[in-house]
Amino acid sequence: MASYGVAEAKNNFTHLLDRVEAGESITITRHGKPIAELKAMTPIRPKLTLEERQAKWAEFMARPIEVPPEGWSGVEVVRRMRDGDL
The missing domain is CATH 3.40.1620.10 (YefM-like domain)
Incomplete structure (x- = not known):
């Protein structure tokens, strides 16, 4: 050096x-x-290719939107999401 x-x-x-x-x-x-x-920096490269990111985005957008039942509080929604009930 x-x-x-x-x-x-x-x-x-x-x-x-x-x-x-x-x-x-x-x-x-x-x-x-x-x-x-x-010292030289390590090149920053995306972990996914453009095609992989587009596929993941399409998969995400295709998922149905789950709306919690009316009357649940925000605390109830977060608790059920945490516990895997939602």
Whole structure:
């Protein structure tokens, strides 16, 4: 892992970012003590493809809407949902 002082890192920031993008980790030091680390971020990818998300949405929308009987309080509805009675 490469190590650069603050001033040197500031002067070579674009170059350091290129190295980080290539997979290298770089430590930034102040007075010889490490204060920061530059490393590439893990790419954020959706866990589901577009087609999978669309299928799940269609499945969700196809479910019937369950309306609780008239006269139930909100507490009663939540309790029955929690207990699996609804």
